[in-house]
Amino acid sequence: MTMRLIDLYCRDAKTVCDLGGGTGVYAIPLAKTGKKVLLLDISKKEIEIAEQKARWAGVQLKTHHCDCFSDALVNNCTYDLVLCLGPLYHCRNIQDVEMTLDKVASIMKDDDGTAIIAFLSKYSKFNDASRKKILQDNDLTCLCDYYESLMHNDTVFSFQKRSGGIPVSFVEPSLIKAFFVEKGFAVLDVVASDVFGSIESGISLSETNRFLNVAHELGRTIKLNDGNHVLMVVKKSINK
Ligand SMILES: C[S@@+](CC[C@H](N)C(=O)[O-])C[C@H]1O[C@@H](n2cnc3c(N)ncnc32)[C@H](O)[C@@H]1O
Numbered sequence: 001m002t003m004r005l006i007d008l009y010c011r012d013a014k015t016v017c018d019l020g021g022g023t024g025v026y027a028i029p030l031a032k033t034g035k036k037v038l039l040l041d042i043s044k045k046e047i048e049i050a051e052q053k054a055r056w057a058g059v060q061l062k063t064h065h066c067d068c069f070s071d072a073l074v075n076n077c078t079y080d081l082v083l084c085l086g087p088l089y090h091c092r093n094i095q096d097v098e099m100t101l102d103k104v105a106s107i108m109k110d111d112d113g114t115a116i117i118a119f120l121s122k123y124s125k126f127n128d129a130s131r132k133k134i135l136q137d138n139d140l141t142c143l144c145d146y147y148e149s150l151m152h153n154d155t156v157f158s159f160q161k162r163s164g165g166i167p168v169s170f171v172e173p174s175l176i177k178a179f180f181v182e183k184g185f186a187v188l189d190v191v192a193s194d195v196f197g198s199i200e201s202g203i204s205l206s207e208t209n210r211f212l213n214v215a216h217e218l219g220r221t222i223k224l225n226d227g228n229h230v231l232m233v234v235k236k237s238i239n240k
Helices: 002-010 027-032 044-057 094-107 124-131 137-151 173-182 205-220
Strands: 015-019 036-041 062-065 081-084 114-121 157-161 167-171 185-193 229-236
Touching (some): 002 081, 002 114, 002 185, 002 229, 015 094, 027 036, 027 044, 036 044, 044 062, 081 094, 094 114, 094 157, 114 185, 173 185, 173 229
Parallel strands (some): 015 081, 036 062, 081 114, 114 167
Antiparallel strands (some): 157 167, 185 229
16 A cells, blocks of 8 residues: 555655655555665664665665654654655654654645654554464453553553563554644545455556555545555645
8 A cells, every 4th residue: 555655646746755664565566666765774684684675675774773753763764755654653752753743844845745654553553463363362452451451541642662672653543634734745545455354466457556546545535544554645735
């Protein structure tokens, strides 16, 4: 779905900044199409893997090690496309969210820059559980605790800690668009992704496109709560 959104909204982008780009799942295919890509990540290990994959693919990939919650981003460049597909899953608090979105806005081209930003849906735990064949007692207890705590909580973001202390942050899908508008972004699309799971490689292009058409349309509307991720496509608002 992410590649479809890039293709729909940013096919002609020449420069890309991939914040939290990890091992280059998007950065490398985009570099292969001739775009200039900078990948930033907090993990040196992920960056090394991305660099290795770029060498194997014979493509140019610039990388930079940084924490996008706190560090300044490399330079004053602006980009046609900014991807932020990961860092916002691990915010500790609303300040991390706001800091990251300010940085995204600061590196988007003023006139025609686009950003694609991903969040974890607060319903993803339920979706994960419902895909498991057998739920153990403990799973049920954890799920009930989690959803009871959310039932009367209509905040846009919720912040938790996983075992091991890793922060994990979720959004309420129905409230995220208004949050972005309030922050001064123009929202082009909001889509729940992985509504139906992922597609096996080797499926024909026409069937894949048909599947993506359905998933995109449903992900925009009645199925917003059913995806594990929420993808936003935004531009800087002209009113800002
Ligand atoms: C789930 S992975 C997604 C990687 C890639 N964007 C993708 O979609 O395949 C999340 C990535 O965000 C990175 N990340 C998390 N918090 C970050 C932060 N504060 N600054 C920069 N990168 C961060 C992680 O190291 C990891 O590589």
